[in-house]
Amino acid sequence: MSVASGPLARLRASAFWPMLRKEFVQMRRDRLTLGMMVVLPALQLALFGYAIRTEVRHLPTVVLDESRTQQSRALVEALAESGTFDVTRAAASRADVAAAIGAGEARAAIVVPPDYARALKRGRPARVQVLVDAAEPSGSSAAIAAAAQVGAAHGAELAAERAGRPAAWTLDVRVRPWYNPGLRSAVYIAPGLVGVLLSLTMLLIMSMAIVRERERGTLEQLIVTPIGKGSLMLGKVAPFVVVGYVQMSVVLLLGRLLFGVPARGSLPLLYALTFGFILANLGLGLLVSTLARTQAQAMQVGFFFLLPNILLSGFMFPREAMPAAARWVGLALPLTYYLRVLRGVLLRGVGLASLWREAVVLLVFAVAILAVSVRRFSKTLD
Amino acid sequence: MTGAAVETRGLRRAFGALVAVAGLDLTVRRGEVFGLLGPNGSGKTTTIRMLCGLLAPSAGTATVVGHDVVREPEAVKRAIGYMSQKFGLYDDLTVAENLDFYASVYGLRGAARAARVAELLDGLGLAARAGQLAGTLSGGWKQRLALACATAHRPRLLFLDEPTAGVDPAARRRFWAAIRALAAEGTTVLVTTHYMDEAARCDRLAFMARGALIAVGTSAEITAQFGLPTVEDVFVHLQETEAVGA
Ligand SMILES: Nc1ncnc2c1ncn2[C@@H]1O[C@H](COP(=O)(O)OP(=O)(O)OP(=O)(O)O)[C@@H](O)[C@H]1O
Ligand SMILES: [Mg+2]
Numbered sequence: 120m121s122v123a124s125g126p127l128a129r130l131r132a133s134a135f136w137p138m139l140r141k142e143f144v145q146m147r148r149d150r151l152t153l154g155m156m157v158v159l160p161a162l163q164l165a166l167f168g169y170a171i172r173t174e175v176r177h178l179p180t181v182v183l184d185e186s187r188t189q190q191s192r193a194l195v196e197a198l199a200e201s202g203t204f205d206v207t208r209a210a211a212s213r214a215d216v217a218a219a220i221g222a223g224e225a226r227a228a229i230v231v232p233p234d235y236a237r238a239l240k241r242g243r244p245a246r247v248q249v250l251v252d253a254a255e256p257s258g259s260s261a262a263i264a265a266a267a268q269v270g271a272a273h274g275a276e277l278a279a280e281r282a283g284r285p286a287a288w289t290l291d292v293r294v295r296p297w298y299n300p301g302l303r304s305a306v307y308i309a310p311g312l313v314g315v316l317l318s319l320t321m322l323l324i325m326s327m328a329i330v331r332e333r334e335r336g337t338l339e340q341l342i343v344t345p346i347g348k349g350s351l352m353l354g355k356v357a358p359f360v361v362v363g364y365v366q367m368s369v370v371l372l373l374g375r376l377l378f379g380v381p382a383r384g385s386l387p388l389l390y391a392l393t394f395g396f397i398l399a400n401l402g403l404g405l406l407v408s409t410l411a412r413t414q415a416q417a418m419q420v421g422f423f424f425l426l427p428n429i430l431l432s433g434f435m436f437p438r439e440a441m442p443a444a445a446r447w448v449g450l451a452l453p454l455t456y457y458l459r460v461l462r463g464v465l466l467r468g469v470g471l472a473s474l475w476r477e478a479v480v481l482l483v484f485a486v487a488i489l490a491v492s493v494r495r496f497s498k499t500l501d
Numbered sequence: 502m503t504g505a506a507v508e509t510r511g512l513r514r515a516f517g518a519l520v521a522v523a524g525l526d527l528t529v530r531r532g533e534v535f536g537l538l539g540p541n542g543s544g545k546t547t548t549i550r551m552l553c554g555l556l557a558p559s560a561g562t563a564t565v566v567g568h569d570v571v572r573e574p575e576a577v578k579r580a581i582g583y584m585s586q587k588f589g590l591y592d593d594l595t596v597a598e599n600l601d602f603y604a605s606v607y608g609l610r611g612a613a614r615a616a617r618v619a620e621l622l623d624g625l626g627l628a629a630r631a632g633q634l635a636g637t638l639s640g641g642w643k644q645r646l647a648l649a650c651a652t653a654h655r656p657r658l659l660f661l662d663e664p665t666a667g668v669d670p671a672a673r674r675r676f677w678a679a680i681r682a683l684a685a686e687g688t689t690v691l692v693t694t695h696y697m698d699e700a701a702r703c704d705r706l707a708f709m710a711r712g713a714l715i716a717v718g719t720s721a722e723i724t725a726q727f728g729l730p731t732v733e734d735v736f737v738h739l740q741e742t743e744a745v746g747a
Pocket of ligand 1: 544586
């Protein structure tokens with residue numbers, strides 16, 4: 120039957136194509152699973168974002184007003200009106216501020232420097248510090264967002280009052296989180312969630328897809344044919360790449376609508392760099408399927424894998440603050456690199472010039488993991 | 502190619518402490534319909550899986566259509582068709598889609614594939630159900646579809662593991678007509694069954710018990726060997742002595 124020769128003819132004759140077609144037909148018929156693959160991540164994003172957004176209002180706050188001017192009082196009022204800060208008392212000194220936060224009496228402090236009014240008058244940037252007890256990241260992220268917002272709004276107001284003057288001066292509300300220097304805000308976490316959700320769902324659906332075929336007995340009928348291991352596995356992988364992209368788009372769009380997650384850099388670049396990440400996680404799913412015998416086992420491995428992804432990749436906690444061992448483990452996770460890509464492109468708007476290392480690492484991960492899982496996969500029932 | 506369709510020497514397979522197949526010496530000749538009989542758990546499925554390259558033997562050798570099952574599993578897989586004991590096709594694909602998928606996995610392309618699929622649909626009376634999801638077929642139709650998929654590439658050797666279990670008598674008769682038609686074209690068939698009327702349709706039979714071969718021959722030879730009137734009597738006799746031995 121081997122009339123075909125040459126790489127192109129062989130590619131056209133490959134069992135990859137019938138495998139791919141079959142997977143797409145089956146996927147189209149399984150509306151429920153397809154819907155869940157898109158709806159569940161969206162739901163998770165919404166829930167997660169809701170949790171970030173809701174809790175923090177009325178942080179007990181001490182104020183150290185060293186300027187003692189009408190302008191400084193206006194600013195403190197504006198901050199209090201935001202609803203995030205409840206001014207409990209005036210602090211006597213910087214030491215008093217530190218003591219108040221240290222003792223847990225206050226969760227935040229507003230420090231207006233002595234030269235605040237003078238700076239405003241002279242048109243120099245006026246620096247105000249908002250100190251936040253950042254030990255509890257959720258609370259402090261809201262405080263920071265509020266402070267930044269108030270700072271911008273108040274600054275714009277002042278600018279409008281002095282219309283005509285060059286806008287060289289701005290109100291610069293400096294936020295200094297305490298105890299958690301690499302603080303994460305909602306906007307900061309939402310892009311990371313794209314990565315976390317992708318890695319979990321890709322790994323799970325891929326491993327379950329193969330294990331399900333094994334459990335149903337369809338794999339036995341399939342591996343008794345001369346189909347190549349590569350064709351079999353890549354034919355199963357490819358449709359899920361599409362699913363991954365759809366999922367990512369949904370989460371990105373929702374992130375934008377719900378939390379105003381920006382896209383400062385190039386989206387085509389982000390989509391291109393996502394390819395390696397999706398492939399790496401599908402490869403991990405294949406690897407799991409060579410170990411797990413039942414769908415329940417595959418599920419367990421999937422969730423076991425979720426934890427380090429959340430804790431060590433830098434999604435929740437800054438990697439710089441981790442002990443060396445945890446940092447090393449984090450380096451072995453594709454998500455660690457993909458988070459840099461996500462935040463780089465979406466939040467910082469950087470291009471390939473500063474992300475090429477991550478791009479290379481992700482591709483290497485993808486190729487290596489796929490190669491290992493295809494090797495490990497055996498066309499037997501043992 | 503010369504030689505037997507299947508040739509095993511001391512073929513053995515253990516699952517942990519359990520010995521499922523215990524040193525089998527089996528020869529299936531080219532072109533015959535060979536029936537493998539034996540009580541539940543006697544090792545029939547395990548034997549067939551080793552011959553298909555699906556399970557690695559713990560010891561011994563097996564040659565299938567001239568290829569060693571351990572060293573050349575892919576060559577074996579190209580030459581054989583296999584119908585597993587449990588329905589192994591895709592419930593969520595239609596009859597035609599299942600058939601088309603297997604025909605293409607076996608390397609058929611373009612017009613040749615379309616022609617072969619049409620031929621199989623017609624030949625097994627599946628044409629009217631081509632668009633039906635396989636999962637919604639009744640038992641008899643499922644078996645016929647499985648046979649069609651297993652023979653899409655016109656294999657020289659066909660393994661059928663309890664192909665007619667749970668199928669009504671009329672459907673079984675049609676199924677066996679299809680088997681005899683394949684045999685008439687020169688296909689070797691190794692089939693397992695618990696139905697004694699089907700055993701009688703085989704050219705030769707082998708009895709397995711506890712992973713070992715205890716009798717091989719035509720049904721006349723086997724009944725003569727045990728001095729019993731029918732193959733079924735032999736089967737029951739063997740199972741009773743088995744129960745005493747166990
Ligand atoms: N994957 C496996 N792991 C452990 N034990 C197994 C496995 N497969 C089969 N066995 C055991 O090996 C023995 C032989 O099983 P096998 O399926 O080959 O019997 P069989 O003759 O096909 O039976 P049946 O007529 O019920 O289909 C049984 O005791 C079975 O429990
Ligand atoms: Mg069996």
